[in-house]
Amino acid sequence: MFDHGVPPLPYVHPWAQPFEDRFTALRRAGTRVAYYYHEPDNSTFRYRCYNMAQAVNALLPGVSAAHFVQEDGSALDRVVDAADIFVVCRARYTDRLNRLITRARGLGRRVIYDIDDLVFDTRFTHQVLKTLDQEPSEAAMDHWFAYFGRLGATMRLCDRVTVTNQQLAARVEEFAACPTRVIPNFMNREQLEVSERVFNAKRASGFRSSGPVLLGYFSGTPTHNRDFGLIAPTLARLLDSDERLGIRLVGFLDEFGPLARHRARISHAPLQDFVNLQRLIGEVELNLVPLQDNAFTNCKSNLKYFEAGVTGTVTVASTTIPYCDAIEDGRNAFLARTQAWEETLSRALAALDEYACIAERACEHSLAHYGWQAQAGALEAALLAPCLPPTSRKDAHGPH
Template identity: 30%
Template sequence: MKLILIKFGKAWMTIRKNGILKGGQRILEYLFIFLKLLFGAKKGDVLFITGGVGDSAHYRSHNVAEELKKHNFKCSVMIQDNPFLYRYANNFKVFIFQKTISTPTLQRLIDEIKKQKKEIIFETDDLIFDEKYLHQMDYWKQMDKFTKQQYEGGQGSELLKDNYVKTCTTTTTFLKNKLEQYNKKVFLVPNRICDEELKIANKLYSNLQPTTYNLKTIKIGYFSGTISHNKDFATITDTLINIMDKYKQVKLVLVGPLDIENKLNKYSDRIEQLPMVSRRKHYANIASVDINISPLEIDNEFCQAKSALKFFEAGIVGVPTVATATQSFQDAILDGRNGLVASNEKEWFEKLERLITDNEFRAKMGAEARKTVLKKYTIKNSNNKEYYNYLRKLI
């Protein structure tokens, strides 16, 4: 019942943000993924148990499973709603719990795993495991009571605090340091682009014309992804106003759930707002802009925990990024070499201005970003030997 109520709450928020038509379409897409994950996990080495079907599950369960398969592990992904989940304790050697919610069914699986003395790995890509950080989520106050249930006490905290669980995986150095405070062995397993999306991105990139970087209109794109980014975007609203006042050729493309401030209303004829789309269409939207921006609240620990995902999703289609100078973005972006990072309004303005006015520089940043992504952020070129060797000892 708890899982049903949480899913009802999420569905309602999706419709409320996107409308009945677009929201309903999004829900149907998630429902299709949900049904695929409910049953049918084949016997193998590693089972990913995921609490949801969104982008987090895509990157942290499906994509990591694909990466492990490429390195000769037998993996399956299953959503925790399966009523016979406990039976799978017999079929795998390693169990990776990704943003799961504590339920009797899940606990029965955990008990079975412990009886057989098999490995449990706790996986997270943000700070929701610790309830003291929840108030830093921008949309925490907007959540309905059903959705909030999944975060009560910290999502997955019962596993993280369990002495049986010795190992964690995560996305960033910032999160790795936080998890190590629980006396766990923590492996850094970066987010990567899967092979299918790489093919889509490569095709989009190959269709770019030499004139792409010499257009009269410059589109700055912001891809919010979730409903938790209103405050992040607000950190650069004044900068964008100054940019749009000075450069009349600039347009904004805002994709995903985002409430923009009233002071941007005077530019409504130069702002295009688009709903969230499927993963396949997502890269086409990114490829349609000239500059990608990824602002974050720099003093917010929840934001510091985020990966450089926004950089590599844009970089793979040759779009340069300006991002807030968090640790993760500074690890991924060499400022002025494969993208740009900014720490304050002055730097945001200067770096956006250079990309707007210097076509050659903009093209170079996009090309260098793509080189970086191909080398470091694709499953095709993954090579996390320490983690693979650890898993091999368990199977």
């Protein structure tokens, strides 16, 4: 365990801003990008709206951006009128949203749909249910087929789509037959500030740890039981044979399975805000990312690698395509085939003497590819090529 000395940090949602403040921010520059999501949250909204707007405002000269949500109500008409580019993030079809998109297109605005998961094509509904450990009951099928269908219907109303990786881009192009660009998930300023503190403290100590060697599993949603089940028997056997080891679980997990006999060596923390999560990730030696290997998981982001990497924590991840794209096995992290988790974890534990070098490389790579500062090219290509001239926009100073 790494005792990096960064205490629990006070947290307030940084996106909790009045509408008029966000609207003023949108209208600050000549080219304006409005991001829309149904409600603020710590997952899709943070990555695909808040982080995006923050990076656009910092990186693209002459462009301003802000986020908006369903609760903004009738004021969303003003947003559409004021924006040059309207980005609709993972939003289900509604009559109101259809009218907003129609209004935007009628005014000559570019409308972009942003999606971060393979949840728009009903051919994959059953696979997603199985992956998420959801019972395929009548009620569940009604819910999930409707959810996929409404996301796909909204996507098809838009001019282009932005996604998190090339695998998802290929699925979108097959489904919607529209131009698709990749903007990876990336880390915002707040995340990187606390991560830098954690990393620098670990570096200053020579990556010296004390207490148990912690293997961490960080679950952001209540749907990861099947993923964790892939490695639970392996972890139990490792704890049987190695008294140095402990387990850190953070977030949702319903059951420990074969690890129950080692309950005394398992620490369990509740779901964290995204700032304090970085502190906890930075305390463990190995960050575990077990994933089933299918079309759905190959379309997901590799964020669990880079969010650990910037804290100087080394990841062991399943060999899905996004993680294989980011990880050089044994150099900046470790890759584990489905049937080889025990061998890979043993190899990672045997490499603890090389930990500092691996952690340094993981941090450098994560910042270079997944920090907000590295996203100017992807944002410009996705949003501004080509872009409407500002003179074509009717300015919006008040309600209509």
